[in-house]
Amino acid sequence: MKRNIELYGRLRDAGLGDRVTLVLPDGATARQALDQLRRALGRRAALLAGCALATDEAVLGPAERVPATGRLAALPPVCGG
Amino acid sequence: MRRIAIVTRSRLTPASLEAAVASPRHGAIATFAGAVRATHAGRRVTGISYDCFAPLAEKELRLIIHQAEKKWPVKAAAAHRVGRLKVGEMSVFVAAGSAHRPEAFAACRWVIDEIKRRLPVWKKEHYARGDGRWLPGCALHRRKS
Numbered sequence: 001m002k003r004n005i006e007l008y009g010r011l012r013d014a015g016l017g018d019r020v021t022l023v024l025p026d027g028a029t030a031r032q033a034l035d036q037l038r039r040a041l042g043r044r045a046a047l048l049a050g051c052a053l054a055t056d057e058a059v060l061g062p063a064e065r066v067p068a069t070g071r072l073a074a075l076p077p078v079c080g081g
Numbered sequence: 082m083r084r085i086a087i088v089t090r091s092r093l094t095p096a097s098l099e100a101a102v103a104s105p106r107h108g109a110i111a112t113f114a115g116a117v118r119a120t121h122a123g124r125r126v127t128g129i130s131y132d133c134f135a136p137l138a139e140k141e142l143r144l145i146i147h148q149a150e151k152k153w154p155v156k157a158a159a160a161h162r163v164g165r166l167k168v169g170e171m172s173v174f175v176a177a178g179s180a181h182r183p184e185a186f187a188a189c190r191w192v193i194d195e196i197k198r199r200l201p202v203w204k205k206e207h208y209a210r211g212d213g214r215w216l217p218g219c220a221l222h223r224r225k226s
Binding site for chain 1: 132133134136161198199200201202204205220221223
């Protein structure tokens with residue numbers, strides 16, 4: 001399945017723009033999606049340290065399946081306020 | 082319906098949040114305002130850009146307010162601004178109203194601490210020399226149900 005991953009915070013400066021398209025196997029987990037995003041980032045892969053994958057409803061655990069539809073985002077460690 | 086959890090690109094309006102937590106039963110309203118400061122770690126700051134995953138941020142902020150109102154006998158409200166802010170502009174505002182001040186102070190502090198720990202918001206400081214950097218933060222994890 002082809003999925004757009006929205007990029008936020010420091011990931012916006014990774015040279016990929018504000019989103020990246022990944023082709024994931026059906027039933028892929030959040031961990032697999034992040035691994036593939038890590039490869040897409042290449043030499044900037046260290047930016048993914050501490051990042052989580054989330055839908056617009058919840059942060060996904062590493063073993064959770066990536067939904068086939070809806071928004072997906074890669075979220076760096078947060079620092080609001 | 083009172084809006085108690087707001088993520089917005091517009092200037093914050095503390096009076097509306099204070100009104101949202103006011104009640105004839107409340108003798109105390111505690112508030113916290115966070116603003117962009119002019120220096121950080123010895124560097125002169127000209128502004129901060131706040132980035133946000135809006136749908137999750139609004140949901141999480143509503144949940145934080147709901148949890149505060151379960152932990153203490155308070156009404157709470159909070160707003161977080163996103164976009165580019167100048168030095169001195171208000172980035173976050175929290176209000177908690179209660180019968181007495183101890184629970185209002187406690188809830189207000191808890192809400193801002195949880196905002197910093199849980200809200201999917203990121204800030205990039207802009208410095209006087211023209212460079213900038215994203216600030217480090219707290220990793221998000223799946224919530225245990």
